[in-house]
Amino acid sequence: MLHQLSWMVGGQQGEGIDPTGSILSKALNRQGYFIYGYRHFSSRIKGGHSNYKVRISTKPRLSNADALDMLVAFDQETIDLNARELKPGGLILGDSKFKPSVDRNDVQLLHIPLTEIAEELGSRIMKNMVAIGATTAILGIDPSIFTDMIKKQFARKGDKIVQANLEAIRKGAESAKEQLNPKTDFTLAPADGKSRLLMMGNDAISLGAMAAGCRVMPAYPITPASDIMESLVKRLPEIGGVVLQTEDEIAAVITAIGASYAGARAMTATSGPGLSLMMEAIGLSGMTETPLVIVDTQRGGPSTGLPTKNEQSDLNTVLYGSHGEIPRIVLAPSTAEECFYDTVHAFNYAEQYQCPVILMTDLALSLALQTVEQLDYSQVKISRGKLLSDEEVAALTDENGYFPRYADSPDGISPRAMPGQKGGIHYVTGVEHNEIGRPLEGTANREKMMKKRMRKLENVQLPNSLITREKDDAEWLIVGFGSTRGPIEEAREQLAADGIPTSHLHIRVLAPFPTQSVKDVLSRYERVLVVENNATGQLAAQLRQYVGDISTIYSQTKFNGDPYYPSEITEHVKELMAHGNSQRLSYVR
Amino acid sequence: MATVKDFRTSVKPNWCPGCGDFSVLAALQRAAANLDLDPSQMAIVSGIGCSGRISGYLKAYGFHGVHGRALLAAQGIKMANRDLTVIAAGGDGDGFAIGTNHTIHAMRRNIDITYIVMDNQVYGLTKGQTSPRSTQGFKTKSTPDGSLEREISPLQLALASGVTFLAQGFSGSTKELTKLIEAGIQHKGFSMINVFSPCVTYNKINTYDWFKENIVSLEDDPDYDPSSREMAMQKVMSTNELCTSIIYQEQRPSYTELLPNANHKPIVKQELELGEERFQELVAEFA
Numbered sequence: 001m002l003h004q005l006s007w008m009v010g011g012q013q014g015e016g017i018d019p020t021g022s023i024l025s026k027a028l029n030r031q032g033y034f035i036y037g038y039r040h041f042s043s044r045i046k047g048g049h050s051n052y053k054v055r056i057s058t059k060p061r062l063s064n065a066d067a068l069d070m071l072v073a074f075d076q077e078t079i080d081l082n083a084r085e086l087k088p089g090g091l092i093l094g095d096s097k098f099k100p101s102v103d104r105n106d107v108q109l110l111h112i113p114l115t116e117i118a119e120e121l122g123s124r125i126m127k128n129m130v131a132i133g134a135t136t137a138i139l140g141i142d143p144s145i146f147t148d149m150i151k152k153q154f155a156r157k158g159d160k161i162v163q164a165n166l167e168a169i170r171k172g173a174e175s176a177k178e179q180l181n182p183k184t185d186f187t188l189a190p191a192d193g194k195s196r197l198l199m200m201g202n203d204a205i206s207l208g209a210m211a212a213g214c215r216v217m218p219a220y221p222i223t224p225a226s227d228i229m230e231s232l233v234k235r236l237p238e239i240g241g242v243v244l245q246t247e248d249e250i251a252a253v254i255t256a257i258g259a260s261y262a263g264a265r266a267m268t269a270t271s272g273p274g275l276s277l278m279m280e281a282i283g284l285s286g287m288t289e290t291p292l293v294i295v296d297t298q299r300g301g302p303s304t305g306l307p308t309k310n311e312q313s314d315l316n317t318v319l320y321g322s323h324g325e326i327p328r329i330v331l332a333p334s335t336a337e338e339c340f341y342d343t344v345h346a347f348n349y350a351e352q353y354q355c356p357v358i359l360m361t362d363l364a365l366s367l368a369l370q371t372v373e374q375l376d377y378s379q380v381k382i383s384r385g386k387l388l389s390d391e392e393v394a395a396l397t398d399e400n401g402y403f404p405r406y407a408d409s410p411d412g413i414s415p416r417a418m419p420g421q422k423g424g425i426h427y428v429t430g431v432e433h434n435e436i437g438r439p440l441e442g443t444a445n446r447e448k449m450m451k452k453r454m455r456k457l458e459n460v461q462l463p464n465s466l467i468t469r470e471k472d473d474a475e476w477l478i479v480g481f482g483s484t485r486g487p488i489e490e491a492r493e494q495l496a497a498d499g500i501p502t503s504h505l506h507i508r509v510l511a512p513f514p515t516q517s518v519k520d521v522l523s524r525y526e527r528v529l530v531v532e533n534n535a536t537g538q539l540a541a542q543l544r545q546y547v548g549d550i551s552t553i554y555s556q557t558k559f560n561g562d563p564y565y566p567s568e569i570t571e572h573v574k575e576l577m578a579h580g581n582s583q584r585l586s587y588v589r
Numbered sequence: 590m591a592t593v594k595d596f597r598t599s600v601k602p603n604w605c606p607g608c609g610d611f612s613v614l615a616a617l618q619r620a621a622a623n624l625d626l627d628p629s630q631m632a633i634v635s636g637i638g639c640s641g642r643i644s645g646y647l648k649a650y651g652f653h654g655v656h657g658r659a660l661l662a663a664q665g666i667k668m669a670n671r672d673l674t675v676i677a678a679g680g681d682g683d684g685f686a687i688g689t690n691h692t693i694h695a696m697r698r699n700i701d702i703t704y705i706v707m708d709n710q711v712y713g714l715t716k717g718q719t720s721p722r723s724t725q726g727f728k729t730k731s732t733p734d735g736s737l738e739r740e741i742s743p744l745q746l747a748l749a750s751g752v753t754f755l756a757q758g759f760s761g762s763t764k765e766l767t768k769l770i771e772a773g774i775q776h777k778g779f780s781m782i783n784v785f786s787p788c789v790t791y792n793k794i795n796t797y798d799w800f801k802e803n804i805v806s807l808e809d810d811p812d813y814d815p816s817s818r819e820m821a822m823q824k825v826m827s828t829n830e831l832c833t834s835i836i837y838q839e840q841r842p843s844y845t846e847l848l849p850n851a852n853h854k855p856i857v858k859q860e861l862e863l864g865e866e867r868f869q870e871l872v873a874e875f876a
Contacts, residue, residue: 030876197875211868213861216668235871239863240853242668246661247694254658258634258665261652262673263857266665284655372875377868382861400599401648418857419632419650419666419673427645429653438600439645439653 001189003058005139006065009131010051010082011074013041020072020128021052023153024135025369027145028056029198032191036061036486037369038563043223043307049077056139058189062335062370062486066567069186070138072131073098074114083107089184093134093176110134110179117171126168133172138180140187143173197372201365202227204336204372205295206235208343209267211380214293215241216259216266218252220274223307224366225297228269249274253281253294261290261428263387263418265347269295272314273304279322282356286326288428289406289414289453291350291385295343295359297366298482300561309561310363312482313534315542318358319511325450327457329357330511334467334485337372338508339365344380345462352385353456354413360510362533364483364563386415390422397423398436406435408448412455457512465514467506468521474503476573477525481507481539484531484564491569500573510542519547528553529576531569535559593622596648604639609760609786609797610707614646616763617676617705620770621649626674633676634663636683638714640707640786643678657687660695663702670857671845674774675702681722682712685741689721696750696779700844703773703780706743709788710795717791727794743783744825748818748837754780755821755837757830759804760787761797765833772835778843785833800831807834 009020018039025037036055042048053068055061067087073079073094083092083101089108092101096111112134118127129150136143146169154162199207206228209217217236219229233243246252252268259266270278275296285292298314300306318330329349333342342359350357388396396415397403405426407414414435417424427437432449434440467485469492476495480488485506492502505521507514522528522543530540530553537555544553556572558564596618604610621631631649635641637656644651650673654662663677684692684706695704711729712718718731722743726735747755754776758766766784773780785800805828807813813834814820821837845851853859863871 195876197872199875203875207871210871211863213863215856215859215861216665218665237849239867240850240856240859242848242850242856244668247690250658251661251691251694254654254661255665255668257654258652258662259669259856260665261662262632262666262669264669265861266669280655281658288652288654375872377863377865380863380868418670420630420670420857422629425629425648425650427651427653429645429651430655431653437651 001185001187002069003189004061004065005056005069005186005188006053006067007056007070007072007135008051008053008068008082008085009072009074010049010078012046013044013048013050014046015074016125016128017050017052017074020131021054022369023128023146023149024132025054026198027149028141029196029371031141031145032193032196033057033188034060034371035198035369036063038064038364039367041308049081051078051082056188058191060371061490063490063566064563066565070135072135074127091138091184091186093131108181108184110176112172112175112179114172117175118168121164121168126165129165129168130172133169134176137173137176138186143169195374197374198369199336199372200227200367200369201333201336201339201361202297202367203231204339205269205343205359205361206231207375208340209347210235211377212344212347213265213382214267214347216256216264217241217268218244218246218255218266219268219270220246220249220252222271222274224299224363225269225271225274225295228295249277250281253278253292254284257281257285257290257292260292261288261418263420267293267295267347269297271297271299272301272317275314275317275321282328283322283324283326284430285356286322286328286453287324287430289354290428291354292356293346293350293359294356295361298360298362306561308363310483310563311533311559311561312362312484313538313559314360315510315534315538318360325454327353327355327453328511329353329355329457329462330360330509331357332360332481332508332510334365334482334506334508336365336370337375340375341379342508348381348383349462351387352383352413354385354416355456360482362482368483386413388415388417393417393421394423402426402436404435405437406433406449406452408435408452412452460512461514461517462509462512465507465509466517466521467508469504470521470524471501471503474501475526476500476502477505477522477528478502478569479505479507479528479530479539479543480532481510484533487564487566487569488531490566491573494566494570495573500577502573507539513542513546515546518543522547526552527576529556529573530554531556531564533558533563591622591625591627593618595628596621598646598648600646602646603642605790607789608639609709609784609788610640610643612760612763612766613705613707613784613786614643616758616766616770617647619767620774623767623771624774630672631674631676632663632666633678634659634666635677636679636688638680638682638712640678640680640683657683658691659683660688660691660704664695664698664700667700667702667845668856670855671701672855676705676774677702678705678707681706681708681710682720685721685743693746693750696747696752696781698844699751699753699778699841701778703770703782705770706781706783707786708743708783709786709792711788711792713788713791724794729791742830744830744836745822747781748822748825752781752837753778753839753841754835756780756782756835757784757833758782759785759800759833761800762833765806769835776838777846778841804831804833807832807836
C-alpha cells in the first residue's frame with residue numbers, strides 16, 4: 001500500500017492533457033488526498049509534447065516526485081520521452097499499438113484500449129476519461145468518485161454526453177482490472193477525507209485580490225500571469241470593479257497608478273518582460289508615494305527566454321529595477337495559501353507605506369495545482385493607512401486651499417487625500433517636490449524628501465518575513481524563496497532518513513530585507529546552502545550582502561527550466577559534505 | 590458660481606514669455622469656470638515637457654507623471670471615480686511620439702476624459718530637437734540638415750482611431766479655444782483638442798503670425814457638418830490639417846457607461862469588504 005504516488009499523463013498539446021490531470025486531481029483532492037499537479041507545456045497552442053504530473057499523497061506535498069510510479073501515454077512519444085522517469089516496476093498505460101520503452105525493460109506496459117473505447121463511445125477526446133477510470137482502478141479507488149463532477153461538468157451538453165463519459169470511466173477501470181498483474185501493488189492508502197481546496201498560486205492571488213478590495217485590474221496578457229486577469233474579469237465586474245486589457249504593460253501599470261491615486265485599490269500582474277516595461281512607472285509610484293501592487297510571476301529569462309518554464313531570476317530586477325532610489329516592498333510567498341494571504345498584505349502595505357509592493361511568485365508556484373487548507377476570511381483585514389476622511393482632510397488644508405500631501409513625519413508617511421475630497425487639493429509629481437507637492441530642486445529639500453521617503457521602510461521588519469524549521473542537531477541550514485519550498489522540505493526528509501538532520505529557512509519578505517532575523521538564524525549554523533532556480537545565485541548574493549560575516553554560504557543553482565527534484569538537493573548536500581563545493585560563494589569570517 | 594479665480598494658483602508658470610501654453614491654461618481655467626466645475630471634483634494629469642507643467646498651474650487635483658503616459662493615469666482615475674472631471678494634457682511629443690500608442694487606444698476605448706495637446710511642433714524643454722509634428726525639412730539640433738520624416742497628422746490619426754470628439758484650436762484665439770474646451774469637457778466620451786501652441790523660443794517657422802495667415806476656422810463654413818466623419822476627413826486633408834473649431838463629434842456610449850459595473854457606485858465610493866458569504870461562494874469553486 002502506497003502513501004504517495006506520482007502519476008503523469010502525456011501527449012500532444014491540445015489533446016486534453018490538462019483536463020485529464022485536473023479532473024483526476026480534483027476528485028482525489030475531494031477524497032482528502034494532498035495533490036501537487038505540475039503542467040509541462042511548451043510555447044505553442046497545439047501540437048508538441050505536453051505532460052501533466054500529479055503527485056497524490058496522504059500528507060502535504062509541494063514538489064514533483066523524484067520518480068514516476070505511473071505514466072499514461074496518449075502517444076508513443078510520451079513513452080519515448082518520459083519512460084526514463086519511471087521507477088523500476090513502474091507502469092505505463094497506453095493503446096495496444098504502443099511499443100514498450102526501448103531502454104526500460106524494468107517497467108510494465110499495460111495495454112488499455114484508450115482510443116478504441118473512446119471512439120466506440122462516440123469521441124476520441126473521451127480517452128482522457130478512459131485513462132482516469134483505468135488509473136483509479138489501479139489505485140484501488142472506486143471510479144464513482146467522478147460521477148458528481150462529470151454530471152456537473154457536462155450538464156449543459158446533455159445526459160447522453162454525461163452517460164458516455166461515465167461509461168468511458170467505467171470501461172477504463174474494467175480494462176485495467178482485467179490486465180493488472182496482481183503482484184504489483186499500486187493501492188493507495190486511504191486519505192483522511194477532510195475537505196480542502198485545490199488551486200494554483202494564480203487562483204489564490206485572484207482570491208486574495210478580491211478579498212482585499214481590489215477593484216481595478218489593468219493588465220496585458222503574458223504567461224504565466226494571464227490567469228490572474230482572466231479569473232478577475234469573471235468576478236470583479238459583478239461587485240462593481242473593472243478589469244481592463246490594456247495596449248501594453250506600461251499602460252497597465254500607469255492606469256493602475258492612476259486608479260490608486262484616485263483612491264481605488266488597484267493591481268496589475270505580469271511576468272519578467274512585462275515587469276521590465278513597468279520599471280519607469282515603479283519609480284513614479286515610489287516618488288509620488290502612490291500605492292501600487294504588482295504581481296510578478298517569474299518565468300525563464302532573459303528576454304523571451306523560456307516563457308513556459310520555471311525560473312527565479314527576476315529577484316535582482318524586483319529589488320533594484322527602476323532608476324534612482326525608492327522604498328519598495330517585495331513579498332515572495334512560497335505556497336498557494338501564502339499567495340492568498342500575502343496578496344491581502346500587499347494591498348495593505350501599499351497603502352500603509354504608500355509605495356510599490358511587488359508580489360513575486362514563479363511559474364511553478366503560479367501554475368501548479370496544490371491542496372490548500374480552508375482559507376480563513378476572518379484573517380482578512382483591510383487597512384488603508386493614512387488615507388483620510390473628508391473631515392480629517394479639511395482640517396489639514398492650508399490658507400491657500402492646499403493639502404500638504406507630502407508633509408514630513410517621523411515615520412516618513414504622510415497623510416493622503418484623494419481627488420474628489422473637498423480641501424484635499426494637492427499636486428503630485430514625479431519631479432522632486434516640497435511638502436505641498438511643488439517641484440523644488442534645492443539641495444536641502446532634496447535631502448529632506450529623500451530621507452522622508454526612505455525612512456518609511458528603514459527600520460521596518462514586516463511580520464512573517466521568515467519561515468523557519470530548525471533542528472537542534474542540524475549542521476546545515478537550507479535557504480530558499482518561492483516554489484523551492486516543497487523540494488527543500490522533501491529533501492530534508494530524505495536527508496533525515498539518511499541520518500543528516502538539516503534546518504530550513506524560507507524568506508518570504510525580500511524587501512525590506514529582514515536582516516536581523518536572518519542573521520540570528522544563520523548564526524546558528526556552520527554551513528548554509530542557498531537553493532534557487534537561477535544561474536547566478538541571486539538570493540545567495542542577498543544573504544552575502546546583508547549577513548556577510550556569518551559562516552560559509554554555499555550556493556546551489558538550477559536554471560534548465562524545470563523546478564528542483566528533491567533528490568537533487570539531497571545529493572548536493574551529500575556531495576558538499578564529501579567534497580566541498582566549487583560553487584561556494586563566500587568565505588567571509 | 591465658480592469663477593476663473595477658483596482655478597488659479599499662486600505659482601508663476603516657468604514658461605517662456607509669449608509661450609502659447611499660457612493661453613491654453615487661461616482657456617482651461619475660463620472653461621472650467623463657465624461650466625461651474627468644482628476644483629476638488631476635477632483632476633488634471635499631464636506628461637513631461639513644458640506642456641506637462643500645466644497640471645501644477647491649474648487649481649484642481651494635479652498629477653504630473655512620466656513622459657507620454659498622461660492618458661493612462663487619467664483613464665485610471667476616471668475608472669476609479671467616474672464622478673470626476675478628468676483632463677489629460679501634454680505636448681505633441683507626449684501624444685504623438687512616446688505616447689502615440691496610448692493616444693490611439695484611449696480614442697478607441699472612448700473613455701470620458703478630455704485630452705488637450707499643446708502642439709508646438711518642436712521639443713522645447715530639452716532645448717529644441719525635432720518633434721513628430723515638425724514639418725519635413727524642419728531644421729533643429731537633432732535634424733541639422735532638416736527632418737527627413739513626414740510629420741504626424743493628429744487629426745487624421747484621431748478620426749481613423751474612432752475618436753468621438755475632435756477639435757483643433759489656436760493659442761492666438763483664446764476665446765474660440767475656451768469654447769472648444771468647454772464642448773470637449775461636456776462631451777460624453779473621449780474628446781481630443783489639438784491646440785497650435787507656438788514655441789516662441791525654438792520654432793521660428795510656425796509662429797503666431799504664420800498660423801494667423803494659414804489657419805481657417807470651420808465656423809466660417811456654414812455647410813460644414815461635424816457629425817460626418819467623411820466630411821471631417823476631407824476637410825482635414827484639404828486644409829492640410831490647418832483648420833480650427835469642432836471638427837468631428839458623434840454620440841457613442843463611453844467606456845465607463847458600457848462597463849458591467851455601470852449600475853454600481855463609483856469604485857472609490859464602494860465598500861471594500863467582500864463579506865464572508867460572498868467569499869465562501871468564490872472559494873467553493875476550488876473545493
